[in-house]
Amino acid sequence: MDNPISSSQQALEKRNVALRIIVSLLWFLPVTILINMIVGGFIGGFSASNKPPMTFDQGYDVGKNASQQFFYTYGQIVFLAEAIIWFILCFKGVLPGTSKFKKAKT
Numbered sequence: 001m002d003n004p005i006s007s008s009q010q011a012l013e014k015r016n017v018a019l020r021i022i023v024s025l026l027w028f029l030p031v032t033i034l035i036n037m038i039v040g041g042f043i044g045g046f047s048a049s050n051k052p053p054m055t056f057d058q059g060y061d062v063g064k065n066a067s068q069q070f071f072y073t074y075g076q077i078v079f080l081a082e083a084i085i086w087f088i089l090c091f092k093g094v095l096p097g098t099s100k101f102k103k104a105k106t
Helices: 017-049 058-091
Strands: 012-014 101-102
Touching: 017 058
Parallel strands: none
Antiparallel strands: 012 101
């Protein structure tokens, strides 16, 4: 009778270093876009909420202009933060395909 191996006892296979590097580089774009969307949304939302009541289009324009001005002023700092966050996520193996080990196929 076969003794089933639990998932915690499952043998781990090392992932190819070149593959990890390629996958990590491919993850840079989605991480950057996601962080830009979050930061831009917060900046636009906060700037539009400080104004008197307005229509949706007016609020959109105020938020868009504030977001563009913010990225023009602080874009390099935001990009540096994105690169640091991306590197940490890849180094820790949080993003799919970037971890050192993968589960062995049974």
